Amino acid sequence: MNSNQARSDILRKLAGRRSPEPTPSPSPNEPVAIQFSSADEFSANIANNGALVTFASAPKKALQAAKQLCMDNEWRQPPVVCPALQTLCRKLRLWDWESEREREWEWEWESSDARPTGTVAITQAFCGIADTGTVLCLSSAGNPTSLNFLPEHHIVLLEKKQIVAGKQDAWRLLRNAALDTPRAINLISGPSRTADIEQTIQLGAHGPRSLTVIIVG
Amino acid sequence: MTGCTANQFVPQSETALQDSALQQALSHAQTGFVKKRAQAIAMVDDFELLKFKAQAAKRNALSNLGELLEQFEHKVIESGGQVHWAGTTDELNACVVTLCSEANAQRVIKGKSMIGEEAGLNSAMEAAGFELIESDLGEYIIQLAKEPPSHIIAPAIHKTRKQVAALFKQYHALGDRGLEAISDLVNEARSVLREAFLTADVGITGANLLVAENGSIAIVTNEGNGDLSATLPRVHIVVTSIEKVVATMEDASDILEVLARSATGQHMSAYTTFFNGPKRERDVDGPTEFHVVLLDNGRSALLDGPFEPMLNCIKCGACLNHCPVYSNVGGHAYGWVYPGPMGSVLTPLLQGLDAAEPLPNASTFCGRCEEVCPMGIPLPAMLRQLREQQHQRKLEPFTWRMGLSLYSWLSTKPRMFPYCQWLLRVALKMLPKRLWPAGRKPIQAQGNSTFMKQWSQQSDKRSQSGE
Ligand code: SF4
Numbered sequence: 001m002n003s004n005q006a007r008s009d010i011l012r013k014l015a016g017r018r019s020p021e022p023t024p025s026p027s028p029n030e031p032v033a034i035q036f037s038s039a040d041e042f043s044a045n046i047a048n049n050g051a052l053v054t055f056a057s058a059p060k061k062a063l064q065a066a067k068q069l070c071m072d073n074e075w076r077q078p079p080v081v082c083p084a085l086q087t088l089c090r091k092l093r094l095w096d097w098e099s100e101r102e103r104e105w106e107w108e109w110e111s112s113d114a115r116p117t118g119t120v121a122i123t124q125a126f127c128g129i130a131d132t133g134t135v136l137c138l139s140s141a142g143n144p145t146s147l148n149f150l151p152e153h154h155i156v157l158l159e160k161k162q163i164v165a166g167k168q169d170a171w172r173l174l175r176n177a178a179l180d181t182p183r184a185i186n187l188i189s190g191p192s193r194t195a196d197i198e199q200t201i202q203l204g205a206h207g208p209r210s211l212t213v214i215i216v217g
Numbered sequence: 218m219t220g221c222t223a224n225q226f227v228p229q230s231e232t233a234l235q236d237s238a239l240q241q242a243l244s245h246a247q248t249g250f251v252k253k254r255a256q257a258i259a260m261v262d263d264f265e266l267l268k269f270k271a272q273a274a275k276r277n278a279l280s281n282l283g284e285l286l287e288q289f290e291h292k293v294i295e296s297g298g299q300v301h302w303a304g305t306t307d308e309l310n311a312c313v314v315t316l317c318s319e320a321n322a323q324r325v326i327k328g329k330s331m332i333g334e335e336a337g338l339n340s341a342m343e344a345a346g347f348e349l350i351e352s353d354l355g356e357y358i359i360q361l362a363k364e365p366p367s368h369i370i371a372p373a374i375h376k377t378r379k380q381v382a383a384l385f386k387q388y389h390a391l392g393d394r395g396l397e398a399i400s401d402l403v404n405e406a407r408s409v410l411r412e413a414f415l416t417a418d419v420g421i422t423g424a425n426l427l428v429a430e431n432g433s434i435a436i437v438t439n440e441g442n443g444d445l446s447a448t449l450p451r452v453h454i455v456v457t458s459i460e461k462v463v464a465t466m467e468d469a470s471d472i473l474e475v476l477a478r479s480a481t482g483q484h485m486s487a488y489t490t491f492f493n494g495p496k497r498e499r500d501v502d503g504p505t506e507f508h509v510v511l512l513d514n515g516r517s518a519l520l521d522g523p524f525e526p527m528l529n530c531i532k533c534g535a536c537l538n539h540c541p542v543y544s545n546v547g548g549h550a551y552g553w554v555y556p557g558p559m560g561s562v563l564t565p566l567l568q569g570l571d572a573a574e575p576l577p578n579a580s581t582f583c584g585r586c587e588e589v590c591p592m593g594i595p596l597p598a599m600l601r602q603l604r605e606q607q608h609q610r611k612l613e614p615f616t617w618r619m620g621l622s623l624y625s626w627l628s629t630k631p632r633m634f635p636y637c638q639w640l641l642r643v644a645l646k647m648l649p650k651r652l653w654p655a656g657r658k659p660i661q662a663q664g665n666s667t668f669m670k671q672w673s674q675q676s677d678k679r680s681q682s683g684e
Contacts, residue, residue, distance in 0.1 A: 003312065006513070007302035010459065013517040014283030045484070083501075132484040141499035145448050149441050167470040181296065181431045181493045183503050184448070189485040192441040194403060196355035196371060198242070198378050199249040202403040205354060206410065207441025207488070 034172045035165035037130035039215050042163045045133030049190030050203065051211040059088060059157065062214045066122055066155050067094045069212060075153060079120035084142030085157070089122075121151035121208075126177075127162040128213070129170050132189060135213060136170050139184035148186050154208035156188075160217035223552035223564050223573035230546040230579075239375050239547055246374045250538035253482025254589070261478070271475045272593050274468035275529045278429075278460075279520065285429040285462045286511065292432025296494030298507035309512045310341035313421065313454055316508055317347055320452045322418035326410075328436065328443040329353035330423025331369055331532055332456045332512055334554040335567070338421070349421075350413045352442035354406050361388050367548030369555065370480050370534040375547050378402065410442075420446035420504070424457040425476065425531070426469045427509070433491040434509060435469055437476065441488050453492070453504040458512045460528040466491070472531060475591035479533040515567050523602055527562055529592040536586035536596060542579050551576065558586035558596045565603055574612050577603035635669050 043053040054069075056062035063085070070079060078095035089095075123143050125135040135156055139145040148154060164170050167187075174185075192207030203209050222229065233239055258264045278285055290300040301316075303309035309332070317325060325347050327333065339360070342349045351360040355373035359366055361384045366372030373381070382396040385405055396402055422443050424434040434455050436443040447453045463469050469491075477483045496503030519525055537543045537557030548556035553573070555563045561576040570577075577600045586596040607613055608621075627634055 003301040003303070003308075006304040006308055009304055010302055010511075010513045010517055011283055011287065013513075014286070014459075014520070017280070017283070017521060049483070049485075049487070134485050139500065139503065141497075141501060144500065144502045145444065146502045149444050149448065167473065168467055171466045171470070181433065183493055183495070183497055183500060184444075185433070185491040185493075186444070187485065187489040188487065189483070189489075190487045193439045193487055194354045195249075195439070195481070196353070196358065196373055197376070197381055197399045197402055199245045199371070199374070200399050202399055204407065205403060205440035205442070206352065206407060206414075206445055 032172075034169045034176070036161070036169075037163050037165040039160050039163055042128045042130040042133065043213070043215065045130060046128075046135070046190065046213060047133070049133045050193070051133070051190050051213055053213050053215065055215050057217070059085075059216055060092060062157050062216045063089055063092055063094060063122070065214055066212075069155065070120055073153070075119045077119050079122050079155070080147060080151065082121070082123040082143045082147055084124055084140075085122060119152045120155060121147040121153075122155045122157070123147050125156050125158040125162070125213075127164055127170055127173055128158045128215075129165075129167055129187070130163055131166045134167075134187050134189040136174075137186040137188060138179070138182040139186070140182055145184045145186060148188060149192075149207045151208055152204070153210045153212070154188075154191075155212045155214065157214050157216055160215050163215075221553040221564070221568045221572050223568065223576050225552055226550055226575035226579055229550040229552060233546040233550045238377055238380065242375050242377050243544060243547055246368075246371065247538060247544045250482065250534070254479060254535060254538070255482075257478040257482040257484060260484070264475075264478075267471075267474045267478075268591050268593065270471040271531075271591060272529065274463055274471040275531075275592060277468065278463045279525065279528055281464070282459065282462065282517075282520065285464060286459060288429040289427050289432055289462050292429065293494065293507070293509055294432075296432050296507075298432070298494045298509065301508060301510045303510055303512045304514070306336035306512065306514055309336045309456060309510055309514075310338055312510050313338060313456065314341060314345045314347075316452070316454055317342070317419050318345070320419055320506065322452065323348060324413070324417045325349045325419045325421060326413050326417035326446050326450060327351050327356075328420070328422035328438070328446040329356050329372070330421070330456050331554060332423055332458050333421065334366060335514065336456070336512070338456065350410070350417070352410055352414065352440075352446055353438070354403065354440060354442075357406060357410065358384060361385075365549065365554060367556065368534060368537060369532050369557075369559075375549065414445045414449050417446075417450045419452040419454060420448075420450040421454045421456060422446050424455050424461055424509075426472060427457060427462040428464075428466055428469050428491065429462055430465045431493060433466075433493045435473070435489060435491050437473070437486045437489045439481070439483075439487045444488055444490050447490070447492050448503055451504055452506040453495070453508070455492075455507075455509045456512070457509065458514070458516060460516050476531055476533055479535040479589070479591040519566060524562070524566055524599060526592075526594045527559075527566065527599065529594055530559055530563070531592055532559075533591060535589040535591065539585040539589045541581055541583060541585075551579070558600070559594075562596060562599045562603065570603065570607060570610065571612055574607065577601075577607060635667075638667070638669070 047053055054065055056065050081089045126138045127136050191203050191211045192205045193203050194205035195201045293300050301312045351357045358373040358381055368374040381402055425437045426435040477486045495505050495507040536559050540557050543557040551560050553564045561579050564576055565573040580600050582597050584597055
């Protein structure tokens with residue numbers, strides 16, 4: 001096996017092929033400005049995908065709503081909160097972070113093989129995509145990807161002014177933000193599901209059994 | 218390479234038709250996919266426009282394939298990853314085995330990958346002494362059953378819940394428990410596989426798309442297994458093929474607009490993720506190594522030829538779901554990893570026409586596959602071309618060729634043709650029933666006059682009315 005040999009073989013076969021035909025554009029008048037969308041359209045579509053949606057006027061209120069959600073559902077273990085929201089969360093004293101029993105549910109961020117084992121994770125989205133009912137999350141030190149997949153229940157905060165019409169708008173928004181390409185861009189359109197047994201949809205295959213989006217603003 | 222038994226299509230179909238569990242499983246499946254796709258498409262304003270854009274993105278990519286692959290490679294390296302090239306499936310397997318050995322891996326968790334199936338990667342990994350666990354629920358089930366997938370997006374579509382429960386009881390030492398409900402089965406798989414995710418050293422996934430402009434790879438799943446495989450283990454290896462590259466994120470999303478709608482009838486699958494390189498300096502999770510293995514395996518030879526459109530395929534499975542042949546015989550009858558209409562074209566192209574002689578004929582030419590294909594692939598026309606090639610290369614069975622020559626000779630003899638038809642009708646009626654093979658019977662004659670008779674009566678009328 002020689003990857004370099006294979007590389008030059010393949011590229012040689014692909015080189016000097018016919019010149020690319022220009023791709024006709026189906027709708028030349030497509031707007032290039034970012035189209036934003038209403039929270040209503042977004043929430044109707046993501047609800048259709050099986051997610052829950054609630055509204056909050058400010059981040060503080062959103063975290064309080066998250067706490068309420070945990071209480072209503074009897075998710076007793078304190079949630080794993082993404083580092084980006086931890087300071088605010090501690091300030092609000094929503095969960096008793098000092099109690100020894102509860103602290104074991106916190107992810108030890110320093111140790112590389114620590115895993116979040118909590119029931120609930122709270123994270124932030126970069127933007128929402130209305131037409132398919134999707135939240136777009138970027139991985140970073142403040143928002144580790146694992147939190148979108150490991151918990152039983154995922155609560156994600158989304159700023160209302162960050163809801164765009166379609167995927168193309170989301171890429172424009174992302175380009176405007178001029179961030180370095182993150183390791184993972186997660187487009188999440190509902191809770192984890194499978195229909196692999198008898199075509200019957202079952203929620204909570206490997207990822208969260210429920211997804212709650214709290215729209216902030 | 219996974220063994221190809223496509224030449225046994227006919228006996229394999231006979232077996233499939235007699236298999237009542239399979240027939241039961243297939244009956245659930247087809248209607249579900251077909252209905253959901255139709256609903257999803259009815260909900261978008263202009264699906265034809267979405268198809269047009271997706272096809273344009275792909276056409277653009279294929280006509281610049283070499284440059285885009287080099288750009289992709291450059292960007293992957295820039296973001297800290299590595300790209301490996303494999304001309305054949307053996308090279309791909311050897312490359313993945315080497316990467317796993319170098320990483321001192323023992324346990325490997327795998328997401329669904331048709332390229333992995335094409336290469337027979339699982340057996341190569343097991344032969345090299347690694348413990349490999351499939352994480353897509355459907356793939357996990359067929360891994361336990363030691364069977365190949367029977368559908369490109371629902372690999373265990375041929376299994377009933379009872380069969381799955383029996384497999385779980387056999388392989389999971391979890392004592393006496395009820396596994397009647399589908400939710401019990403899914404929950405059991407979730408907890409067994411969660412352990413595997415947390416302890417695996419390497420995660421192997423496929424990719425739905427590769428993006429040249431930033432070196433990202435896209436994985437689409439509903440279960441979230443691809444994301445866990447790509448995030449938790451310390452090494453992530455992507456096995457994929459050269460035709461999956463597109464130029465930009467915009468082009469990638471044009472294709473995503475038609476993918477989930479055609480595949481499962483969702484506007485978007487639950488999870489679509491673009492992965493880019495290994496974990497960043499400040500990240501607290503993610504793999505420390507990121508590898509992409511690019512497979513050719515005969516694809517570059519299809520470019521610029523009559524079968525180039527097959528490289529547009531995004532493996533959505535719509536053509537399988539709408540195929541009357543696939544719906545009756547299921548995926549295993551086709552004898553290799555790609556079944557249904559797309560398989561009937563792809564298998565002869567990748568495995569050789571002589572290794573898949575019956576497949577171009579495993580079609581009624583009803584045309585539904587082309588109608589539903591979001592990438593506009595002219596599947597029936599390509600099957601017809603393969604039939605022509607077969608005929609030119611004299612690959613069909615002798616009796617088949619004889620029959621065809623006889624028919625073409627006879628059809629040029631307008632007087633003799635109806636007479637021979639009559640003879641055949643009488644002969645068929647007189648044939649004792651027990652001479653028919655099991656499960657087959659003559660089609661009952663419809664109406665009380667033949668086509669030829671009606672045609673001549675009508676042409677009498679036509680000439681009378683002066684048309
Ligand atoms: S041939 Fe078309 S319909 Fe069939 S799997 Fe490929 S893209 Fe889908």
